[in-house]
Amino acid sequence: MPLKDSFELKSYTRLRAEQIDKALNSFTPSARTKPKTIHRSMRHSLFAGGKRIRPILTLAAAEACNGQIDKAIPLACAIECIHTYSLIHDDLPALDDDDFRRGKPTNHKVFGEGVAILTGDALLTQAFEIACKSKPTSRYSTADMIHELSHTSGSLNLIAGQIADLEGEGQKPTLPKLKYIHERKTSALLTCCTRLGGMSSNCTPLQLQALTDFGYNIGLAFQVIDDILDVTQTSKQLGKTAGKDEASSKSTYPAALGLKKSEKIALELTEKAFSALKPFRGKAYALEAMADYLLSRKN
Amino acid sequence: MPLKDSFELKSYTRLRAEQIDKALNSFTPSARTKPKTIHRSMRHSLFAGGKRIRPILTLAAAEACNGQIDKAIPLACAIECIHTYSLIHDDLPALDDDDFRRGKPTNHKVFGEGVAILTGDALLTQAFEIACKSKPTSRYSTADMIHELSHTSGSLNLIAGQIADLEGEGQKPTLPKLKYIHERKTSALLTCCTRLGGMSSNCTPLQLQALTDFGYNIGLAFQVIDDILDVTQTSKQLGKTAGKDEASSKSTYPAALGLKKSEKIALELTEKAFSALKPFRGKAYALEAMADYLLSRKN
Numbered sequence: 001m002p003l004k005d006s007f008e009l010k011s012y013t014r015l016r017a018e019q020i021d022k023a024l025n026s027f028t029p030s031a032r033t034k035p036k037t038i039h040r041s042m043r044h045s046l047f048a049g050g051k052r053i054r055p056i057l058t059l060a061a062a063e064a065c066n067g068q069i070d071k072a073i074p075l076a077c078a079i080e081c082i083h084t085y086s087l088i089h090d091d092l093p094a095l096d097d098d099d100f101r102r103g104k105p106t107n108h109k110v111f112g113e114g115v116a117i118l119t120g121d122a123l124l125t126q127a128f129e130i131a132c133k134s135k136p137t138s139r140y141s142t143a144d145m146i147h148e149l150s151h152t153s154g155s156l157n158l159i160a161g162q163i164a165d166l167e168g169e170g171q172k173p174t175l176p177k178l179k180y181i182h183e184r185k186t187s188a189l190l191t192c193c194t195r196l197g198g199m200s201s202n203c204t205p206l207q208l209q210a211l212t213d214f215g216y217n218i219g220l221a222f223q224v225i226d227d228i229l230d231v232t233q234t235s236k237q238l239g240k241t242a243g244k245d246e247a248s249s250k251s252t253y254p255a256a257l258g259l260k261k262s263e264k265i266a267l268e269l270t271e272k273a274f275s276a277l278k279p280f281r282g283k284a285y286a287l288e289a290m291a292d293y294l295l296s297r298k299n
Numbered sequence: 300m301p302l303k304d305s306f307e308l309k310s311y312t313r314l315r316a317e318q319i320d321k322a323l324n325s326f327t328p329s330a331r332t333k334p335k336t337i338h339r340s341m342r343h344s345l346f347a348g349g350k351r352i353r354p355i356l357t358l359a360a361a362e363a364c365n366g367q368i369d370k371a372i373p374l375a376c377a378i379e380c381i382h383t384y385s386l387i388h389d390d391l392p393a394l395d396d397d398d399f400r401r402g403k404p405t406n407h408k409v410f411g412e413g414v415a416i417l418t419g420d421a422l423l424t425q426a427f428e429i430a431c432k433s434k435p436t437s438r439y440s441t442a443d444m445i446h447e448l449s450h451t452s453g454s455l456n457l458i459a460g461q462i463a464d465l466e467g468e469g470q471k472p473t474l475p476k477l478k479y480i481h482e483r484k485t486s487a488l489l490t491c492c493t494r495l496g497g498m499s500s501n502c503t504p505l506q507l508q509a510l511t512d513f514g515y516n517i518g519l520a521f522q523v524i525d526d527i528l529d530v531t532q533t534s535k536q537l538g539k540t541a542g543k544d545e546a547s548s549k550s551t552y553p554a555a556l557g558l559k560k561s562e563k564i565a566l567e568l569t570e571k572a573f574s575a576l577k578p579f580r581g582k583a584y585a586l587e588a589m590a591d592y593l594l595s596r597k598n
Binding site: 029033034035037038039042085089092094095112113114115116117118120121122124125126128129131132134136141142143144146147149150151153154155156159160162163164166167 | 328332333334336337338341384388391393394411412413414415416417419420421423424425427428430431433435440441442443445446448449450452453454455458459461462463465466
């Protein structure tokens with residue numbers, strides 16, 4: 001892992017996050033554009049201090065395939081819009097009922113439920129408008145990329161995970177059910193991040209498979225760690241309400257297997273993610289450093 | 300208008316609605332597909348007896364441009380998914396708070412608010428997945444068509460109309476504000492219907508402009524008539540709660556201008572729509588018959 005030095009990764013992610021923020025800003029109507037309420041609200045959640053992990057993974061995957069950052073930017077931004085919309089809707093009283101996110105009041109606490117619903121809708125729609133700006137390559141059409149994005153976000157993946165999560169509340173979580181939820185709720189979108197980064201760079205089928213395996217394992221690891229942090233960290237450290245999963249009897253790894261075994265699983269998944277990157281022969285150093293960071297993060 | 304005979308139009312719309320239903324059925328996961336709740340809920344609203352006015356307009360526009368129905372089907376179905384999602388979210392307690400739609404309980408009354416929010420999200424996402432199946436033509440790429448769909452559904456059009464409607468409740472409606480809402484809430488999607496029908500048939504720029512003018516005027520007429528029907532018809536005739544607009548002080552044409560003047564405006568708009576079709580020299584007979592029907596409808 002050539003980029004294990006944490007300072008190196010920090011400057012890498014800061015640079016990439018700046019590029020993403022700049023592009024997201026240009027793709028989103030200004031807060032003065034009518035109707036002001038919706039654009040203020042979209043911007044409130046889009047620029048609420050998110051770490052941009054997903055879009056950075058997209059750019060890092062493009063780099064691993066010798067691609068240009070610029071070509072991956074629209075897809076990276078589209079994914080961040082989808083991630084943000086899913087958080088806004090997930091936080092609504094009818095779903096997870098969360099008051100804080102990234103240390104700030106959630107969208108519906110600031111703008112009200114009606115506007116929050118429409119803001120999620122607007123960001124989901126904007127994701128596809130931005131994705132249309134992605135240039136086709138010789139192997140993948142823009143429609144192929146948009147299909148990847150919509151299939152991942154739809155009723156068989158992202159939304160399937162949310163429904164299963166909603167229906168699983170209050171029930172004792174079993175490991176297969178847990179894996180089903182985590183695969184769809186988190187892993188699917190992270191896999192989509194790395195795959196789209198690759199596709200924007202005209203990656204080979206072998207590279208696409210490697211990025212799929214990497215995204216899948218890092219996605220599962222990411223969610224297991226999220227579950228662990230919910231138990232071990234304070235609300236202040238997390239920037240959202242800690243202990244929320246346990247209080248609402250959510251299906252989590254620590255609840256099903258205990259903390260120690262959950263930590264072991266997260267480590268195993270990260271190792272699988274690393275070995276998926278072998279075909280890149282060291283050129284996927286940014287992805288490796290991201291995986292390293294995701295395993296050791298504290299919020 | 301060669302198709303003024305109402306029996307003729309009836310069999311035309313029945314045939315086209317059947318084709319749309321068949322395609323929507325094939326594009327939507329079965330009610331037995333996991334998670335069953337979301338697919339049952341999507342199907343509940345997609346197959347709740349909608350008249351399929353929007354997708355039929357798409358097919359009719361394709362026909363006016365000598366296009367094949369098959370090529371316009373994915374875009375027609377995508378629009379119906381967007382229309383259905385917008386109704387589900389619009390009916391939520393935090394927005395219009397409606398209990399009935401097309402004579403049946405609204406989605407959140409059957410499945411609960413959480414599932415209704417996710418069902419709207421799933422249908423909006425599915426719209427883009429279906430749109431990806433649309434074939435490019437020599438003038439328009441699939442990404443052009445998806446861009447049309449997303450721009451129309453986004454924060455500057457469809458959602459702008461809903462926000463303005465939400466914020467206008469309880470205020471005395473002015474004519475410019477009313478036009479702003481109606482243009483975005485209804486006219487934009489109907490314009491998108493006819494434009495996408497044309498684009499799927501590789502229409503000329505002149506034809507696209509004619510379809511834009513037709514869609515815009517028929518869209519405004521459609522909404523003015525909707526406002527009028529809300530005042531003049533009973534809930535049973537409408538299949539939804541009548542008098543709802545007045546009770547919630549919604550911005551409507553009858554509220555701003557009175558019933559008589561509103562009826563005159565609807566007629567004028569329909570005439571403008573008819574004259575927009577002149578470049579088709581009688582070949583847009585299905586669109587003409589649809590415009591005729593929309594003006595005389597009773598629910």
